[in-house]
Structures are given as structure tokens and as C-alpha cells.
Amino acid sequence: MRRYRKAAYLYLAVMTMILYLPIVLVVVYSFNESKISSVWGGFSLKWYEILFRDKAMFEALKNSIVLALSASILAAVIGTLAAVGFTKIIPRSKGIVEYVSMLPIMIPEIILGMVFMAYFAMLGLRFGMLTLVLAHTAFCIPYNYMTVKARLVGMDKSLGEAARDLGASEVRVFFDITLPLLVPAILSGMLLSFAMSFDDVIISLFVTGVNINTLPIKIYTQMKTGVTPEINALCTLILGATIMLVFISTRLNRFHAKAQPENGERSGENDD
Amino acid sequence: MRGKRMGKVPIKSRSYSLWLMILPLYLFTLLLVAGPLIYMVILSFLTRADGWGIVNKFTFDNYINIFDPVYLNTFVESFRLAILCTVLIILIGYPFGYFMATLSPVWKKRMMMLLMIPFWTSSLIRLYGWIIIFRANGTLDQILMGLRLRDTPLKLLYTYPAVVVGMVYALVQFMILSVYSSAEKLDWSLLEAARDLGASSLQAFFTISLKLTLPGLLSGVILTFIPSMGLFFIADILGGNKVVLVGSLIQDQLMKAHNWPFAAALSVVLMLLTTIVIFLYKRITHTTEIEGVG
Amino acid sequence: MAENILQLENITKSFDDTGVLRGINLSVGHGEFVTLLGSSGCGKTTTLRIIAGLEVPDSGRVLLDGQDVTDIEPNKRDVNTVFQNYALFPHMTVAQNVAYSLRLKRVNKQVIEKEVNAALSLVQLEGFGKRMPSELSGGQMQRVAIARALVNKPRLLLLDEPLGALDLQLRRQMQTELKQLQKRLDIAFIYITHDQEEALNMSDRIVVMRDGRFEQIGTPAEIYDYPRTSFVAQFVGNANIIHGSVVGQKGETITESTLAVRSEHIQLAYCSEGGSAESVENGLCATITQKSIVGGMLRIVLRLQDGTELTATRLGINVEYDVGDRVSVSWDAAHAVPVDKESQDGGE
Numbered sequence: 069m070r071r072y073r074k075a076a077y078l079y080l081a082v083m084t085m086i087l088y089l090p091i092v093l094v095v096v097y098s099f100n101e102s103k104i105s106s107v108w109g110g111f112s113l114k115w116y117e118i119l120f121r122d123k124a125m126f127e128a129l130k131n132s133i134v135l136a137l138s139a140s141i142l143a144a145v146i147g148t149l150a151a152v153g154f155t156k157i158i159p160r161s162k163g164i165v166e167y168v169s170m171l172p173i174m175i176p177e178i179i180l181g182m183v184f185m186a187y188f189a190m191l192g193l194r195f196g197m198l199t200l201v202l203a204h205t206a207f208c209i210p211y212n213y214m215t216v217k218a219r220l221v222g223m224d225k226s227l228g229e230a231a232r233d234l235g236a237s238e239v240r241v242f243f244d245i246t247l248p249l250l251v252p253a254i255l256s257g258m259l260l261s262f263a264m265s266f267d268d269v270i271i272s273l274f275v276t277g278v279n280i281n282t283l284p285i286k287i288y289t290q291m292k293t294g295v296t297p298e299i300n301a302l303c304t305l306i307l308g309a310t311i312m313l314v315f316i317s318t319r320l321n322r323f324h325a326k327a328q329p330e331n332g333e334r335s336g337e338n339d340d
Numbered sequence: 341m342r343g344k345r346m347g348k349v350p351i352k353s354r355s356y357s358l359w360l361m362i363l364p365l366y367l368f369t370l371l372l373v374a375g376p377l378i379y380m381v382i383l384s385f386l387t388r389a390d391g392w393g394i395v396n397k398f399t400f401d402n403y404i405n406i407f408d409p410v411y412l413n414t415f416v417e418s419f420r421l422a423i424l425c426t427v428l429i430i431l432i433g434y435p436f437g438y439f440m441a442t443l444s445p446v447w448k449k450r451m452m453m454l455l456m457i458p459f460w461t462s463s464l465i466r467l468y469g470w471i472i473i474f475r476a477n478g479t480l481d482q483i484l485m486g487l488r489l490r491d492t493p494l495k496l497l498y499t500y501p502a503v504v505v506g507m508v509y510a511l512v513q514f515m516i517l518s519v520y521s522s523a524e525k526l527d528w529s530l531l532e533a534a535r536d537l538g539a540s541s542l543q544a545f546f547t548i549s550l551k552l553t554l555p556g557l558l559s560g561v562i563l564t565f566i567p568s569m570g571l572f573f574i575a576d577i578l579g580g581n582k583v584v585l586v587g588s589l590i591q592d593q594l595m596k597a598h599n600w601p602f603a604a605a606l607s608v609v610l611m612l613l614t615t616i617v618i619f620l621y622k623r624i625t626h627t628t629e630i631e632g633v634g
Numbered sequence: 635m636a637e638n639i640l641q642l643e644n645i646t647k648s649f650d651d652t653g654v655l656r657g658i659n660l661s662v663g664h665g666e667f668v669t670l671l672g673s674s675g676c677g678k679t680t681t682l683r684i685i686a687g688l689e690v691p692d693s694g695r696v697l698l699d700g701q702d703v704t705d706i707e708p709n710k711r712d713v714n715t716v717f718q719n720y721a722l723f724p725h726m727t728v729a730q731n732v733a734y735s736l737r738l739k740r741v742n743k744q745v746i747e748k749e750v751n752a753a754l755s756l757v758q759l760e761g762f763g764k765r766m767p768s769e770l771s772g773g774q775m776q777r778v779a780i781a782r783a784l785v786n787k788p789r790l791l792l793l794d795e796p797l798g799a800l801d802l803q804l805r806r807q808m809q810t811e812l813k814q815l816q817k818r819l820d821i822a823f824i825y826i827t828h829d830q831e832e833a834l835n836m837s838d839r840i841v842v843m844r845d846g847r848f849e850q851i852g853t854p855a856e857i858y859d860y861p862r863t864s865f866v867a868q869f870v871g872n873a874n875i876i877h878g879s880v881v882g883q884k885g886e887t888i889t890e891s892t893l894a895v896r897s898e899h900i901q902l903a904y905c906s907e908g909g910s911a912e913s914v915e916n917g918l919c920a921t922i923t924q925k926s927i928v929g930g931m932l933r934i935v936l937r938l939q940d941g942t943e944l945t946a947t948r949l950g951i952n953v954e955y956d957v958g959d960r961v962s963v964s965w966d967a968a969h970a971v972p973v974d975k976e977s978q979d980g981g982e
Contacts, residue, residue, distance in 0.1 A: 072541065076439040080451070083436055087458050090469020090509070097472060146364045153361030161366075169369040171377070176570025176614065178587040179380075179607040186383055186600055187376035206372050209365070229688050230721035232708045234735035234786070238357065244734075248725045267462045269573055274594070287464050291471070291577055303465040307457075314456045 091307060098300030115301040125286065125302065132266055132283040135197065139204035140212075140261035144254055146205070147212030152246060155220055156238075170214075172207035180207065181274030188275060196277035203275045204268065208261035215260070219253035252320065259317055384604035402605035411589070415609070418586040421575075422568040425507045429564050433512045434557060437519025438549070441526065448524075459513050467506060467577055474502050474578070503579040507568050515560035522556020523549075562621050566614050586610055636700025639664045639790050639822045640685065645694035647680055654680050655691070656846040664789070665820045667813070669833040671870070672843035678826045679718075681843075682792050685824065686715045699789065714783035718794040720775045722767040722782075728754070729763030732782045753781040756815065773804050780812075784819070791816075793825045797832070809835055830870045834858065842866045864973050867894035874900065874944045875973070892974050899969035900946035902934070905960040917964030920944065922957050936963055 099111050119125060150169075154162055172180055184203045193199055227249075231241045269284040276285060283302075290299060387397040405411065440451050458466065473480045526549065534544040550557075572587025586606060593603040640662040647655040655677045662668050670678040683689040685696060687708030696704045703711055714735075723731050729750050736746045754760055757777035767775060776796060783791055796812075797805045813836045816823045827833055833840050834854045842849045842857065842865075850862045857870055867873035873894045880888045905919055923943075924935035932948040934955070944963060955961055 073442075076435075076442060079435060080439050080443075083432070084451075084454060087455075087509075087513075090466050090473065091458060091461060092469075093472050094465055094469045146368055149361040150365035153358050153365075156358045157362070159362075165362075165366060165369055168373050169365060171373055174566070174614075174618075175611065176566060176587070178570040178572055178590055179611055182590055182594055182603055182607050183376045183380045185594065186604065187379050190379060202372055205368070209368065213365075224719070224721065226717050226719055226721040227723060229708075230715070230717055231723070231734070232688070233686055233713075233715045234782070235709045235738045236734075237707075237709055240738065245723060263460055267464075269464060270570075284462065284464055287462075287468075288573065288577075291464070291468060299468065303462070303468060306465060307461055310460045310462075311457055314453065314460055318453060318456075 094300050095304045095307065097297060098304040100297060100300075115297045116305075118296075118298050119301045119305075122298065124281070125283075125298075128281040128283045128286040131197070131280055135200050135204060135272075135282060136262045136265040138201045139208045139265045140258045142201065142205045143208035143212045143261050144258050147209045147257065148216050148250065148254055151213055151216040151220055152242065152250075154217075166213075170210045173210045177268075177270040181271040184271065185274040194277065195275060196280050199275040199277070200272060200280070200282070203271050204265045207268075207271070208265060211260040211264065212254070212257035215253045215257035216250055219250055223249060255320070256317070259313070263313075380604050381608055383601055384608050386601045388599045388601050399601075402602045403609075405602060406605060406609060411606075414584055414586055414589050415613075417584070418569055419613075421504070421507070421585065422565055425504060425511065425568045426561055426565045428504065428508045429512050429515045430557070430561070432508065433515030433560065433564075434519050436512075437516045437556070437560075438523050438553065440516070440520050441523035442528075455513060455516065459517075463510055463574075466509065467574060470502070470506050470509065470578060474505075498579060500579065503575045506574045506578040507571060510571065510574060511564040511568060514563040515557075518560030518563060519553060519556045522553045526552055558621060558624060562618065565617060569610065569614065636697070638662055638697075639666075639699055640824070641695075641697040641700075642681075642685070643695040643697070645681070645684060645691045645696070647677075647684065647689065647691050654846050655684075657694070658846075658848050660841065660848070660851070662790070662822055662824065665816075665822055667816055667823045667825065667836060667838045669825045669827060669837040669840050670843055671827060671830060671833040671840050673828055673869075676843045677846040678843050679794055682715070682794055682824065682826055685790075686713055686792055687711050688715075712786075712788055713790045713792060714786050714788040715792040716779045716783050716794065716796050718796070718798065720767075720779040722775055722778055724767050726767075727763060728759070728765050728767070728770070728778050731767070731778060732763075732785050734782065735786050749785050750781075753785040754778075756784065757781045758811075772799055773808065776800065776808065780815075784815075784821075788821065790822045790824065793823060795826050795828070797827075805832075812836065834870070840870075842869060844869075860971055861894055861973055864892060864894060867896075867971070867973055872897040872945060872947065876942070876944070876970075891972055893970040894973045895965050895970050897933075897945045897947040899965050900936075900944060901964050901966075902936075902946060902955060903962045903964070905962045917962035920961055920963045922955055922959050922961060925953075925955075925957055927951050936961070938963070 098115055099113065100115075154166075175183075180203075184199070184206075188195065188199045188202075223246075227245050228241045231245050232238075236244060267284060268282075269288050272282050272285055273288070276282065283306075287299060287302065290296070384402055385398055385400070387395045387399050387401065406415075440448065443451060530548050530552075531544045534548055535541070539547065569585075570587045572585050572591060575585045576588055590603050590606050590610075593599045593606065638661045640660070642658055642660040645655055645658045646653070658677075658681065660668075670681060672678050680689060684691050687703070687706060687710075691704065694704070695702055698711060698713065722728075723734070726734070732750045732753050733746050736749060741749075750763065751760070754762060757780050759774065759777050759781065762770075762774070762778070767778070770778065779796070793812075797808050800808060809832055812823075825833075825836065834857075837854055839851060839853055840857050841851045844865055850857060850866045852860070857866060861867035861870065861873065864873075864875045867875065873896050876893045876895060877890070878893065879890050882888050901917075903917060918938055920936040920938045922934055923937050924933075926933050928947075932951050932953055934946045934948070934953070936944045936946065938944065946963075
């Protein structure tokens with residue numbers, strides 16, 4: 069195994085570099101004076117200036133943020149309530165409802181987009197922010213539901229019982245005990261939802277209205293027509309934000325993992 | 341506390357408020373997941389109206405049309421591309437995930453973070469990077485010409501290989517993460533035991549490591565194969581009109597030809613294919629579990 | 635104020651077709667320390683949970699201070715529980731944990747502070763208010779759990795194997811503390827344990843449980859000296875179970891009987907040569923098969939002529955007998971307790 073170690077490291081290093089290559093190029097060329105990417109015209113921030121003056125771009129950015137926030141919050145509420153509710157009552161329909169609610173992330177996006185588009189048209193809904201939020205929430209719910217459910221499984225049941233023993237109603241138990249302990253899972257689900265929604269192209273393309281552009285859509289359409297390095301600048305900024313988010317979320321995970329034990333402090337005998 | 345009157349709240353009543361908690365999910369799933377999907381199936385049996393919209397006339401035509409060689413070919417092409425990409429992803433991603441699991445804990449965390457950044461970065465951004473590389477006189481050409489390996493630009497953009505690279509690149513991290521999570525739980529002392537008993541490194545790997553990481557590999561296959569059948573925008577951007585996938589086909593039918601019923605039929609077929617793949621996957625993992633592996 | 639703080643009437647409970655409690659009856663007086671003693675799976679935790687309201691019995695009634703609370707939710711009962719794994723809320727400080735039940739009742743902030751401090755000093759954890767549960771040792775978490783349950787001043791406190799995870803020293807110390815606390819506060823305690831030493835040390839009365847039934851209820855002395863069944867005799871302390879028959883004057887068998895004799899009451903004497911195989915002088919003939927030291931005492935295993943094994947224990951580790959010696963085994967009639975007569979219901 070020893071001699072392979074070097075080869076393994078080399079492989080990892082090379083592959084990681086290739087993984088980052090496109091990203092690095094995008095960043096590098098965002099500072100390129102020249103409009104043609106193949107020619108290096110010198111270091112320049114002019115594309116950033118143009119970016120900041122591009123109203124349409126800001127409009128699209130705003131839409132994307134509003135959309136991602138709405139969808140992830142809505143998904144968090146629906147998903148969390150359901151995950152907690154299902155620990156208390158287990159109707160026979162639970163399995164199938166769970167399965168169907170997961171479908172949006174199992175179905176290829178193109179189909180989902182098409183399906184939503186036809187459905188919304190049939191219902192006579194106006195295509196716009198509403199349809200976007202509805203569609204995005206549909207594929208955000210699974211992420212939230214799964215993360216919260218996973219956390220619930222590991223949660224100590226006796227905490228809720230202790231609270232009841234001390235006089236708390238079921239509602240109070242939910243707000244005082246369950247919810248605070250679920251916060252990391254909920255946030256992590258929301259982060260995931262936000263990222264998925266923010267990044268979505270295909271589904272958004274199908275269910276958006278004429279006047280509304282989300283950021284990915286704008287980028288995509290511009291990529292197809294003709295690329296200006298303005299896109300590079302935009303991508304670089306988004307990249308910066310992504311890196312920050314990754315840092316923050318790993319910090320959060322570590323902090324919460326330390327502060328809260330999963331199961332009870334000791335494993336006593338169970339049913340006596 | 342003394343002499344306090346006991347309240348009389350029967351224990352059964354709590355179920356009503358609990359139904360309220362799961363109600364939103366039920367409603368949402370019914371109206372916004374089940375509903376649209378059912379509608380799609382219904383739609384696939386309707387007819388397209390002349391001009392715009394649909395006519396409520398039941399027909400099998402849409403499905404029959406799929407058997408037209410042109411469309412069948414698209415399915416086949418998409419399938420071939422998906423398989424090709426998946427194979428490449430396995431070849432590239434599996435070693436990556438496996439090696440990653442052999443790192444020290446510190447490096448594991450660092451590697452994970454390094455992986456997370458591209459993972460979270462918008463797929464469009466990464467796609468764009470490849471455009472820069474592949475376009476005429478793009479980075480790749482510059483390198484090749486600079487090294488005097490070629491005289492003229494290799495115009496890799498808008499070609500099949502470009503699409504393959506793009507797809508593999510977009511999906512490989514799912515495989516990596518999947519294999520990694522499986523390989524991480526591997527008991528390395530098993531390999532040492534095998535070597536002790538006389539197996540070469542390669543043999544030890546094939547008989548032990550591979551079998552035990554199979555679940556990770558398989559779920560990675562699912563996570564990459566299915567999307568690769570639908571990620572039409574990669575083919576669109578990197579392949580232009582040269583590479584037509586089912587995804588692009590569906591999009592065309594919807595947006596340009598306005599033939600919604602046909603698009604629905606294509607989608608249903610695609611979904612069936614996807615379901616079959618998942619079903620096969622479940623069968624395979626089930627049998628590996630029975631064999632006592634994973 | 636009813637005569638008893640707790641009354642369980644004919645409680646039965648099954649889980650998934652497995653009967654866990656098969657008709658139990660119990661009365662607990664005010665300020666009494668009652669222990670449910672038994673091995674895993676006998677139903678003691680289930681009983682406790684039914685009293686607390688965390689489970690509903692299939693049949694039977696639970697009366698708290700005279701009132702039927704069988705159908706009443708746990709948060710509305712004047713009973714508090716100390717859980718086996720402490721169940722401290724990890725996201726709240728010690729003070730917040732203890733104050734929780736008071737906050738629910740919307741008690742005045744100053745009063746809460748006073749009560750919390752009083753409760754913490756009761757368990758000797760003054761000044762620990764600002765700490766988080768994750769910073770505490772097992773023993774400290776234990777005390778916080780107790781303080782949290784006591785701050786309500788319940789008339790009945792339920793404790794589910796609270797000392798199980800603590801090491802021996804700490805456990806012994808906590809046993810004394812708990813007992814003193816209970817006496818001082820004059821609260822009825824229902825305590826669960828599988829440790830007979832704990833039960834014997836702390837309880838006013840012990841309930842020996844087995845397979846969902848109460849085998850015997852009595853004071854520690856009663857349980858120890860007058861066990862009613864062979865199970866009780868063997869579960870609490872060491873006992874020899876001897877089957878025999880009562881024989882009349884003329885040698886006719888009057889009745890079959892089973893006796894329990896505690897190993898410390900077995901007397902040994904030298905066997906004189908000769909004599910019948912069955913009995914010599916006033917004892918039974920036996921051979922010593924094993925001699926070992928267990929828990930600071932000498933333990934001797936004897937085999938009777940018919941193969942029955944008896945265990946005798948002695949203080950000190952020196953005895954004049956050796957393995958292989960033939961000795962005469964006897965006991966004082968007063969120490970032989972008849973067992974297994976009728977132990978159908980575990981009622982008092």
C-alpha cells in the first residue's frame with residue numbers, strides 16, 4: 069500500500085487542479101482588459117464597473133435572492149412541521165406521501181420543468197414569481213425534510229417526556245425543546261435549499277414569466293448569445309460569496325456538533 | 341402546589357393538532373407534485389391543437405410518434421451519452437473518493453472543503469469556464485499551439501467530446517462524495533489481514549475494498565446516470581445544435597413547436613426509463629445486501 | 635388529603651401483544667420511600683411511566699391523592715420524574731433547566747430565582763446555575779435532574795434508576811444523600827433499581843417485581859428474613875432453596891415443602907464417622923466442593939448426598955474445613971422460611 073500512496077496523492081492533486089481549472093479561469097479572465105478572452109489585455113476592473121451599472125443584472129440578482137429565500141423558508145416550514153409531526157403520528161399514508169414528496173429531486177429537471185409549466189398553464193396561473201416560488205419550493209422540501217428527519221431520529225426522546233413531566237403541553241414541548249434542538253438541521257436544510265434554488269436554471273426557465281429573470285437564466289441566455297466578460301465578473305463575485313458560505317457553514321456545523329449531544333448522556337437499560 | 345386541582349385533559353385529543361402539522365406537506369405534495377405528474381400523463385394522451393394549445397381528444401399518436409426513427413435515435417443517443425459519461429465518472433470519481441478516504445483526518449477535512457466549493461458553485465459558472473477553455477483560440481488551443489502540438493485551433497467547442505467533458509465534470513463530485521462516504525467506513529485492517537494472508541495489493545482491493553464500497557459506487561451511479569439523461573443545457577451550451585438529447589428535444593417541443601402533448605409523452609417515456617434504472621439499482625443493492633456485503 | 639398519596643388498582647399493560655404488566659396493585663403512603671426492585675424487563679419502568687402519565691394502562695386505575703388520574707396527561711399531574719439518563723435540556727443552562735417548570739406556570743421572575751437557588755443548594759450545587767449540561771459530570775447532572783424535579787415541590791417523586799451510571803463510591807454517597815433529602819422534604823419517593831443493596835438501604839418498603847407482577851411487598855427486613863417465594867429469597871441476598879417433606883411421627887409424609895435458608899445461616903460441623911448416609915446427628919451429610927472468597931466473605935459450596943448443592947457463607951476468610959471434607963450441615967429452624975406457598979397476586 070505504501071508505494072501507491074504517492075500515486076494516490078498525485079492523483080488527488082491533479083484531479084483537484086482540473087476541478088478548479090475552469091473556475092480559476094473564469095476568475096482570472098474577469099480581470100482581463102481585453103474583451104476577447106484569449107487575449108490578455110492587462111489587469112482591469114472595468115468589467116466589474118460595467119457589472120455594477122447593469123440594472124438588469126441587479127434586477128435578476130434580486131429576483132434570485134427573493135426566490136431562493138421564499139422557497140427555502142416555505143420549504144423549511146412545511147418540511148420541518150411534517151418531519152416532527154410524523155414522529156408523533158404515523159398514518160398509513162405516511163410512506164407514500166414521503167415518497168411522492170421526494171420525487172422532485174429524483175426526476176430529471178427537464179421533466180419537472182415541463183410538468184410544472186403545463187400544469188400551471190392548465191390551472192391558468194400567471195407565470196411569474198408565484199409559479200417560480202411554487203416550483204422551487206417543490207424541490208426544496210425534500211432537502212429540508214431529510215435533514216430535519218435525520219436529526220430527529222438521533223434525538224433523545226426522553227427530553228420531550230421530561231418537559232411534559234414538568235408540566236409542558238405538546239405545543240410547548242415543540243417550541244421549547246424540539247425546535248431549538250432542530251435549528252442546526254433546519255438551517256442546514258435551508259442552506260441547501262437556498263443553494264439549489266439559486267443555482268436552478270432548467271426549471272426556472274420553464275416556469276418563469278416574460279418579465280422576470282433570475283440570475284441563472286440571465287447568465288444562461290447571455291452565454292448562448294455572446295459572452296461578455298461581465299459574466300466573468302459576476303461569476304467571480306458569486307464564487308466569492310459561495311466560498312464565504314462554505315466557510316460559515318462548516319464553522320456552524322463544528323460549533324453545534326460540540327454543544328449538543330445526540331442521544332442521552334448515558335445509555336441506561338431500556339424498557340423495564 | 342398542595343391541593344391543586346388536577347386538570348381533566350384526556351390524552352387522545354392531541355392527535356388533531358398533530359394532523360395540522362403534517363397537513364401542509366400533504367396538501368403541497370398532492371397539489372404540487374402528484375397533481376402535475378398526473379396531469380402530465382393525461383396530457384400525453386391528448387392531441388395538439390392546430391396553432392396553439394391542446395384539444396381534448398384522446399389519442400395514442402404521441403407515443404406512436406416516439407417510435408419514429410428520429411426520436412428513437414435521440415433516446416438512444418441520450419442513453420449512450422449517459423452511459424459513456426457514467427463510465428468515465430466511475431473511472432475518474434471512484435479512485436478520487438477512495439483515495440480521499442485514505443487521507444489523514446486533517447487532510448480529509450481540507451479535501452472535503454476543497455470539494456465543497458466547486459460543489460456549491462453554480463453549475464453555469466463552471467460550465468462557462470469550459471467554454472473559455474474549449475472555444476476557438478481558447479485556453480486549450482493556446483496551450484496546444486504554444487507547445488507546438490498543433491498548428492490550428494482544435495475548435496473543441498460545439499463537439500461531442502466537449503459535451504462529455506462538461507457532463508462528467510458537472511456530475512463527478514456526486515460519485516466522489518458517494519464513494520467517499522462508503523470508503524470512509526471501510527475497516528482498513530481488513531486489507532492488512534488480506535495482505536497478511538497472501539493477497540497482493542491489487543487482489544486485496546478487488547476482493548475486499550471494491551465489494552465493501554459497492555453501495556457507495558452504486559448510489560453514485562444513480563446520482564450521475566439519471567441527471568445525465570436530462571442535463572440538456574450542458575449539451576446545449578457545449579454542443580450547440582450538434583448534440584441533441586432527449587432533454588433538448590423536450591424543450592424544443594415545448595417552447596418552439598408548442599407540441600405539449602408530445603413533450604409530455606417524451607417525458608413519460610423518459611421517466612419510465614429512469615424508474616426502470618432505479619428499480620434495477622434497488623434489485624442489485626438488495627442482492628448485495630443479501631450476500632452480506634454493504 | 636387522601637389516606638395514600640398513590641394507589642394503583644389492577645393495572646395491566648401490554649405492548650404489541652406482549653403482556654408487560656399483569657395486574658398490579660399498590661398503595662403508597664405520604665412521605666414513604668418505596669422501591670420497585672427487579673431485573674431488566676420485569677416492568678418496573680413501565681409501572682413508573684404509567685404513574686407519571688407517559689403511558690396509559692390497558693386497564694386499571696391510577697389514583698393520586700385520591701383522585702383518578704388514569705386518563706390525565708403527564709403535564710397535568712402533580713408528579714415529577716427523575717429520568718434514567720437525566721434528560722437535561724442540552725440547550726439550556728442548569729438554572730434554566732431547573733426553572734423550566736416554574737416558567738411554564740408563569741411564576742414571577744424573582745420567585746423563580748429564589749426557588750431555583752433553593753433547589754440547587756438542596757442538591758449541593760450552589761453556583762452551578764450558569765453552566766451548561768455538557769460541562770457537568772455524571773453525578774452533577776444527576777443532582778440537577780433531581781433539583782429540577784423537586785423545584786415543583788411535588789408530593790410524589792419518581793426516580794428511574796437514577797444512580798445506575800455512577801461509580802460505586804459516588805453511588806453509595808448519593809444513596810445516603812437521597813435518603814436524607816427524602817426524609818427532610820417529606821416527599822413520597824418511588825424508586826426503581828435492580829440493585830438489591832440499594833433497595834435494602836434506602837427503602838421504607840420494597841416491591842419485588844417479576845414478569846409484570848409484584849412478587850412481594852414488604853419492609854426490607856420482611857423481604858430479607860421472610861421471603862415468600864424462592865425468587866424473592868434468591869434475588870435479595872443469597873438463599874438456599876431446599877425441597878423436602880414434612881414427616882410425621884411415624885415417618886409418613888404430611889406435606890411437601892420448600893424452604894429458604896440464607897447462606898449465612900447454614901451451620902457446619904464435623905461429621906463423625908459412621909452414621910447413616912442421610913443424616914448424621916442433627917444435620918445432613920455433605921461434602922465440600924468449593925471454597926472461595928466473594929465480597930470479603932468466605933463462600934463454601936456443599937454437595938448433599940442426593941446431589942443438591944448448598945451455599946454457606948462466613949465472615950472472615952479462614953475456616954477449618956477444606957475442599958473434600960465431609961461435614962454435617964444444619965440450620966436453626968427459625969431461619970428456615972417456607973416459600974412458594976401462594977404467590978398469585980402481588981397485592982399487599
